[in-house]
Amino acid sequence: MSIITTKNLEKIYNESIVPVHAINNISLSFEKGEFTAIVGPSGCGKTTLLNLLGGLDKPTSGEVFIDGINLTEFSSNKIINFRLRNIGFVFQAYNLIPVLTAKENVEFIMELQGIPKQKREERVVHLLEQVGLKERMNNRPGELSGGQQQRVAVARALASKPKFVLADEPTANLDSTSTGNLLDIMLKLNEMENTTFIFATHDSRVMKRARRIITLDDGKVVQDENIKQNMKKQVNPADEN
Amino acid sequence: MLFSIAWKNVWRNKLRSLIVILSISLGLLGGLFYLAFANGMVQHQIDATIKTQISNIQLHNPKYMLDNEVKYTISSPDSIINKIEEIKGVRGVTSRIKSTAMVSSAITGAGITIIGINPVKEKNVTNLYKKIIEGTYLIPGKKYQIFIGQKLADKLKVKVRSKIVIAALDMSGNIIYGAFRIVGIFKTESTNFDLSNVFVLKNDLRKLIGFPAKQTTEIAVLLNDNNQTNYVANKIKKIFSKAISEKKYEVETWVEIQPALKLINEMFIQYSMIFLIIILVALSFGIVNTMLMAIMERVRELGMLMAIGMSKMKIFLMIMLETIFLSITGGAAGLFISWIAITITHKTGIDLSVVSEGLNALGYSSFVHPMLGLTYYILIGSLVIVTAITSSVLPARKALKLNPAEAVRQNV
Numbered sequence: 065m066s067i068i069t070t071k072n073l074e075k076i077y078n079e080s081i082v083p084v085h086a087i088n089n090i091s092l093s094f095e096k097g098e099f100t101a102i103v104g105p106s107g108c109g110k111t112t113l114l115n116l117l118g119g120l121d122k123p124t125s126g127e128v129f130i131d132g133i134n135l136t137e138f139s140s141n142k143i144i145n146f147r148l149r150n151i152g153f154v155f156q157a158y159n160l161i162p163v164l165t166a167k168e169n170v171e172f173i174m175e176l177q178g179i180p181k182q183k184r185e186e187r188v189v190h191l192l193e194q195v196g197l198k199e200r201m202n203n204r205p206g207e208l209s210g211g212q213q214q215r216v217a218v219a220r221a222l223a224s225k226p227k228f229v230l231a232d233e234p235t236a237n238l239d240s241t242s243t244g245n246l247l248d249i250m251l252k253l254n255e256m257e258n259t260t261f262i263f264a265t266h267d268s269r270v271m272k273r274a275r276r277i278i279t280l281d282d283g284k285v286v287q288d289e290n291i292k293q294n295m296k297k298q299v300n301p302a303d304e305n
Numbered sequence: 306m307l308f309s310i311a312w313k314n315v316w317r318n319k320l321r322s323l324i325v326i327l328s329i330s331l332g333l334l335g336g337l338f339y340l341a342f343a344n345g346m347v348q349h350q351i352d353a354t355i356k357t358q359i360s361n362i363q364l365h366n367p368k369y370m371l372d373n374e375v376k377y378t379i380s381s382p383d384s385i386i387n388k389i390e391e392i393k394g395v396r397g398v399t400s401r402i403k404s405t406a407m408v409s410s411a412i413t414g415a416g417i418t419i420i421g422i423n424p425v426k427e428k429n430v431t432n433l434y435k436k437i438i439e440g441t442y443l444i445p446g447k448k449y450q451i452f453i454g455q456k457l458a459d460k461l462k463v464k465v466r467s468k469i470v471i472a473a474l475d476m477s478g479n480i481i482y483g484a485f486r487i488v489g490i491f492k493t494e495s496t497n498f499d500l501s502n503v504f505v506l507k508n509d510l511r512k513l514i515g516f517p518a519k520q521t522t523e524i525a526v527l528l529n530d531n532n533q534t535n536y537v538a539n540k541i542k543k544i545f546s547k548a549i550s551e552k553k554y555e556v557e558t559w560v561e562i563q564p565a566l567k568l569i570n571e572m573f574i575q576y577s578m579i580f581l582i583i584i585l586v587a588l589s590f591g592i593v594n595t596m597l598m599a600i601m602e603r604v605r606e607l608g609m610l611m612a613i614g615m616s617k618m619k620i621f622l623m624i625m626l627e628t629i630f631l632s633i634t635g636g637a638a639g640l641f642i643s644w645i646a647i648t649i650t651h652k653t654g655i656d657l658s659v660v661s662e663g664l665n666a667l668g669y670s671s672f673v674h675p676m677l678g679l680t681y682y683i684l685i686g687s688l689v690i691v692t693a694i695t696s697s698v699l700p701a702r703k704a705l706k707l708n709p710a711e712a713v714r715q716n717v
């Protein structure tokens with residue numbers, strides 16, 4: 065069964081004089097373990113689609129099902145709790161709480177989930193190790209590079225053991241080395257732990273490594289292709305740079 | 306963790322937080338110092354009035370209280386005094402004969418109250434003997450001495466050793482005259498008191514107006530601690546309950562003797578509290594404004610927190626805590642610096658001699674020792690907490706209105 069399914073999803077912004085049809089009748093499904101990029105020109109509706117998938121916004125019509133649960137029926141309080149337990153987020157920026165260290169940032173989400181201290185400690189160290197930041201775990205975001213911050217954000221997104229991770233332009237502020245690094249980590253997590261990642265991006269470096277690319281234009285899906293990636297390319301990032 | 310995040314968030318913008326804390330501190334310093342100053346002045350006035358003039362408790366014939374006539378007396382004062390002296394907390398007891406009279410010098414005359422005292426016992430009750438600016442206190446056994454206030458001496462244009470004449474009514478209502486020689490001149494903090502009271506030996510006055518033996522007009526009781534006034538007054542009432550019910554005498558505390566004193570005290574405190582509350586309200590606007598600013602700057606971050614699953618309740622609480630921490634830090638700092646300022650000025654005193662003439666006319670000392678009881682610190686501390694909580698609601702509610710979709714939509 066798909067973990068995410070959308071049915072005739074529509075989002076119309078009525079805030080300006082001319083209503084904007086940001087998402088126009090999208091029906092899609094995402095499987096467990098996907099590594100998918102949503103691409104398309106600026107303003108085509110990528111962010112809007114991710115927001116609807118993550119329950120940050122309500123569709124004008126249509127439905128979003130996550131593991132068969134209809135997200136559109138939740139109250140705003142319930143949906144926050146649902147996100148906490150089921151969805152990981154990585155944003156372009158402002159991912160971390162600036163007053164907390166890397167370790168505390170990752171731990172924070174588990175604390176919200178009510179995971180006991182002992183377990184949190186173990187998992188935090190493990191996660192930061194996976195993103196290669198164990199040594200920097202006591203640094204605050206301000207003391208980390210942009211790429212390192214994004215890696216902490218990935219660790220944080222995974223800390224809650226979500227069903228999938230939504231990432232909106234996670235590499236937009238990064239140089240190519242950091243981008244490669246971040247992608248390696250996410251791919252590794254995807255392959256080893258079968259973590260589902262869905263990106264919105266216009267970064268060709270991200271597209272190159274995605275296994276499925278959904279192209280949007282004007283709020284509609286214009287292309288949805290599965291790509292057989294060359295495994296060697298994915299494992300060895302040195303070729304990329 | 307919420308507490309620790311909130312506390313750390315307070316210090317994200319150090320300068321801004323410090324400015325708020327400083328303004329709260331200074332506001333409180335102003336308010337508290339004013340309160341302590343007023344309180345010090347009033348308490349000093351009460352203390353001085355009790356010590357130099359009225360004592361804590363007085364006993365009179367109930368009729369004397371109505372029209373101050375010398376014929377309304379208390380019988381066997383000595384046995385009453387003996388009994389009162391045994392009560393715990395009583396420092397001194399004395400009896401006085403009081404009569405209204407006229408005093409005249411070669412120049413002019415004035416209406417006064419003449420008070421016949423036993424100087425030895427009187428020293429245990431009033432501290433008038435410490436207020437001598439010229440000459441001496443009444444000397445036991447020496448006849449026809451009189452002890453008068455400076456203001457009266459000025460008015461009569463007399464000095465120590467001058468002779469003045471007292472005209473009073475005797476027990477049967479005839480006018481009698483007596484000549485007295487000034488032995489000393491006193492000056493208290495109340496010019497009014499100095500102008501209208503003269504002191505002579507009890508026996509001299511007794512002889513002059515034919516006051517009966519084993520009688521007195523007034524018994525005054527000084528206590529070690531003014532806070533015990535009601536307690537001791539009730540004890541006295543109990544001991545003499547029979548005589549009191551027979552209306553032989555009446556027990557009154559300083560509050561009943563000079564209700565204005567207590568009233569002024571309460572008024573001062575009330576005004577100061579209103580002043581303080583106004584300061585706190587003004588400060589709360591500053592706090593709210595600062596917090597709203599802090600939230601506007603953190604729209605993205607708060608949106609992100611909602612996106613990753615921090616509940617509205619927790620975000621509300623976090624912003625509330627930030628506001629409360631900020632205000633309470635300022636409040637604590639304010640209370641502390643106020644305490645220091647009050648403690649120091651209480652020791653050194655504040656000299657107001659520039660304006661002292663006016664103050665003395667009102668019965669105030671020209672030297673003020675600001676002071677504030679612990680209860681006020683606690684009260685104001687609680688007011689700060691209330692202010693903090695009320696100021697925190699608006700910013701916290703504002704934070705809740707944010708839309709988590711914003712966070713994802715931000716392009717740096």
Ligand SMILES: Nc1ncnc2c1ncn2[C@@H]1O[C@H](COP(=O)(O)OP(=O)(O)OP(=O)(O)O)[C@@H](O)[C@H]1O
Pocket residue numbers: 077078079080084085086104105106107108109110111112113264266
């Ligand atoms: N709050 C809003 N009110 C009105 N219109 C909006 C709002 N948010 C987005 N839109 C519009 O909806 C459309 C889709 O926006 P969206 O942000 O999803 O695009 P995007 O593909 O993420 O673009 P980008 O690549 O620039 O991030 C755009 O035309 C945008 O102007």
Ligand SMILES: [Mg+2]
Pocket residue numbers: 110111112232264
């Ligand atoms: Mg976008």
